[in-house]
Amino acid sequence: MRLTLTPHEMGIVRERLGREPNEVEWAVIDALWSEHCSYKSSRIYLRSFLSTAEGRRVVMGIEDWQDAGALDVGDGWIVVLKLESHNHPSAIDPFNGAATGVGGVIRDIISKGARPIALLDMIRVGDPRKERNRWLLRNIIRGIGFYGNSIGVPVIGGELSFDDSYEDNPLVDVAGVGVVRKDRIIPSVVREPGLRMVIVGLTGLDGLGGASFASRNLSGEDEIGAIQIADPFAGKIVLDATLAVADKVEAIKDLGGGGLAVAVTEMANGLGAVVDLDRVPLRVDGLSPMEILISETQERMLFAVREENVKDVCGEFEYYEYPCAEIGYFTDNGVIRFRYGGNEVASLPASLLLSPPLYTHEVRRPAGKPTAERLVIDIEEAVRGVVSHPDFVSKEWAYSQFDYEVGTSTVVKPGEADAAVISLPNGRLLAIKGDANPDLCAEDAYECGKSIVAESYRNLATVGARGIGIVDHLQFGDPRKPEVYYTFVEALRGIAEAARFFRTPVVGGKVSFYNENKDGRPIKPTPLVVMVGLVEGKFLRGRVEEGLNIVMLGLTRDELRGSFLSKLYGSFGEVPRVRLNEDLLASELVISGINQDRALFVKDVGRGGLVTALFPILVRGFGVEVRSGMIKSDSDDLLVKLFSETSGRFIVLTNEPEWFLGNKLGVVASVIGKVTRDSGILKIDDRAMDLGREVENYYNYLYRVMDGD
Template sequence: MLPENDFKLITEEMGREPNIVEQGCFLNLWSEHCSYRSSGPLLKTFTTTGEKVIIGPGDDAAIVDFEDGWVLAIGMESHNHPSYVDPHNGAATGVGGIVRDIISMGARPIALMDPLYFGPLNTPKNLYLFEHIIEGIASYGNCIGVPVVRGEAFFDETYSGNPLVNVACIGLARKDSIVTAKAQQAGNKMILMGSTTGRDGLGGASFASRDLSESSEAEDRPSIQIGDPFTEKLLIEATLEVVGAGYAKACRDLGAAGLAGASSEMASKGDLGMHIIADNVILREKGMIPYEILIAESQERMLFEVEPQNVEAVLAIAKKYDLNASMIGELTERPYYTVDFKGETVVDIPIKLLAEGAPTCEMPASSPAEKISWEKPEMPADLKRSLVEVLSSHNVASKEWIYRQYDHEVQIRTTVKPGDDASVLRIEGDRGIILSCGCNPRHTMIDPYQGGKGTVYENAMNIAVKGGKGLALVDCLNFGNPERPEIYWYFKQAILGLGDGSRELGIPVVGGNVSLYNESDEFDTAILPTPSIGVVGTTNNVAGTPLSLFANEGDTIILVGETQDELGGSEYYSLMGKKMDGIAPKVPENGTKIVDSVIKAVSTGKVTSSHDVSLGGLGIALCEMCTCMGANVDLSKVCEGLRADDALFSESYVRAILATSEPKAIEEALRGVTYTIIGTVGGDSLKIGLDEISIELSVSEINIARSSLTRQMME
């Protein structure tokens, strides 16, 4: 049922009470998921324009300029609630939905990224969710032939009752082939193509705008869409053929709020009305009523605006690909959303009221109470053991078991594969794109502003160590119930931090998604504040991308950036039972200059190996670089003013490790920022000296520790 205030407002605007079908339309289109009621005012603070931005937020996906007539389509979505109730189908349809957002713009999808957040794998339920979410993503992405090239898997108990499945997709198109969701002309016909419409996914948008409860798995299963990747593959090809032939005047994916959402939003964007004949929708199940036909979120469906003379040609393309298709209505001058069924008008709503009329406002916000003072824990006597424990923790250990489920080489563009700081895809010649994603929710929990800002810098540095500069970013803002002032405060501060970070680095926020109400009655907790993002960067030297591993005996190792006593939210403190204690990292004032200096250094072509320093700290980054060849490192200069464990495990932002056989050239590129020569590459073990403390780990010991997640999943 509609909230009382909404019902009153709609009744006043329409001059009558909405009937039950109309209420269903409003319930879904006015949901937080569709209308950004509490988040819209904050999202307006983002800088969304730039020299390369062709289409920013508001369409199915953003469009940014690449070069020579090529453009990139970029989008990011969440499928969190459905993935808890039905992990395989929830995750699979999350992939399908974001891919359709890309093809609806006329672009071919070329890459996927999947930042994922789970509860610890020490319970059967969490293990079940983990395995089946990965399975759902793999089965769908592999079947449609779109590689999953980058991701994240972060584990914390707050996600036990509410795992997060965020998916980003990147597409490629010629600039002159792009279409949008803005309706063009009254009298043009609407064609619905793809799967039949069934009762699956009923009320998915409204379902995504409320908390989960213990009964969710049974009660909410009808809200979960069922995907068919084989139909999606056909729909990709059919859509691109319709667009390529010039038949599509506008196009929109059927996602949240189903047909009611796609058709009303398309018309409203074009300042037109829409007349739908619900009888013409091809149904999967008998006896469906208008409410179900309009609101169902059945997958693999696309809506096209087509000129009358081209209707038969579009239907013929659908037939060629063995897809269902029918003409279901037309655009009108009358600015109303009208639906007829069995000769009766069942919906007649002012279209702007339905598609754009949901009232928005900032919610009350208050910062949490001051934390009780804490004492810095004593440094363990055996730092080697601590290093191994952090290295083998699920958050730090290799995610090979996950990405081995994915086909990351299909389309043969991927030159740097999953498991690295960022993935690299060749677009044309030696030009390509660099992709990074994710965030550190524990940092955001301690300091949401710096955590949000640091999220942008961390992803920018992942791209920088591959020699690229950020082009654009999309976000997936995952938080708890915004009606709670403390949650809304975290939400607001993280958005402000993201916005400032993106402006400083010159990376516009071109699109994204907000996922709120990520709370579980079962575990009586909200998730950590999780402002996950996906960043696309560019490079003109795909072939010259440095390795992330040490590979050249005798190379000089250089640490770029400063290490501070900033262990709050670190993996090290978490394993010590101090997860939310301490000072979280802050982005240094010269953060932009450091990122630019790393790009400059890598662009010399004289960097053999490069790696970002982030989760786990400097000690972990060195271990990750020593999986094939060792190194001899002296961290005494890094340790000045710090304890040895601070130097090893601090997660200070904007740091990188570079290895080179020509250190003078790299030092010249790094002029003006802090850097330290810390050692040389070689041998079969990592030797770390910290004043009077020394640690040695063989390459074999490092690889065994890093394989902990894979070993658990194979047992």
């Protein structure tokens, strides 16, 4: 049966139940207790994210850990956020793996009665010069575009990054944003017995055991059957019809990980249920009860409906000739019962299914990487090496395959700024950004956790927005490995601390373990956050002009370990220590400058340091002159000034530098140079570098490499 239950867990089941479960019951327990569905190795630590009392805007928080989060954005409107991944499926079938990841996020959004308005995709694969990685990336992008474009939800932003640790196990994260009136948000659980259970969609053989598949290491054998098949045209029907019947249902649940077994149990929320499996509409005849229960066929929803509304709910779907059936009802006895052909095939207490054993595994700090000698690195070689890396080239090859303007709400398009911006129904502007930093996490997971929250906050500030909430995804290897579990615990600690500091509560998210290559090497620890914020005045798309002063905000410190420079040249120096107050104050200064029209272009200084922050100016057809002596730093080393990834820093292009220099927030500020008409020329003191070839590479690299050039 390929159960992921351990012998210890099977013993607990037998003891609690007082008998030996049958084969169907073992499959149900395995799905509910899988890492993917139960969060049994992370739920104890996730309690540090408790968010209901952390912000006046929180409507649904991390307490509803299996569902989407929701934030109040004023005028009676709610923004619903969800972040999902399809890492294992995308490693086997990248097209359907990525496409069904999008579909799953969309269904999570509509489960709250919200209309999806935007998607972000965060993708990590191995070296794009290798054919298999190109095959993965090509089909991941096709899958995301296929689903998002077909259902009319724009993909407005994201990340695309490359690292050898993702060779066998790519990471495919999709975040969704939806909107709903505050008085029309729908719960995912029932609170009274007697409600009828209605399922829509056909159940097939695809996606069998997907939750268990996602809760173990990839083997490469006999896994294709666990991959769901995407059907965005059916997804569009489900989207429209679900929103049409939202006022006639009491609760909505997406049939995702664990299929019907998990959806029924979680919706019952401690109550009981009786389900007749032979009433479930099937795609193929002859499915066994177990297959019906744990299939993860896509484009299916479960509704809790009052008896008098069942006909109206099904009528909406039947108008589209989409299958809809009443399959059972909820009881007050706390027992989940599944029947088939008049016989009971499974009868399990909800308390057993919803109470898996929770674990805190052994932790051990990973052995530090050997510190390389502080090499003498040629400045020009380092500049060219960093800005030419695939992580920093234009991602137009990817986002041009997405319809990012469908729906007419996109204000700032992909590639235009550090964060995407969309308009909300109440006329306000919502900024969105996702961030991760695996290289820093491999060095210090705690500082990394703080850093990615701080960077997201700064990214939103560059367009004039203040962060209001977060969804996160914690992606690691096998949690039973002490070094892996240590990085998970430390990253979570850092995220929680920074989220509280910025008052951006974590309102939802996901944990994904067992992300390892086939030789047993875990991926680099990759916690990721997606932050949303509201523009509270003017927003900035950014423009560059000759003669503008370049003002740098923040102090540059001798912190090169875990930086992109150290990725290329060896690990040396100190890890950046995130000083959250500096991030906050510098962000406030930037937002104020935008609202007073004193900032024409803003870029935060993050991965790659000052060099990658300045490079977009060259990409826009201008040149840059920098006086290194004007960069406020605790080191005279030019490598530090150009490549340190100290947090809390921005570059601002302005005609009014004195306003920033005289700020009363205590933010360190200095004029470090100016914009010139010398296209592609980066001049540092007396050294002029013609980066015209690197600018051309910026635009062409992904197009060339994806063509096999």
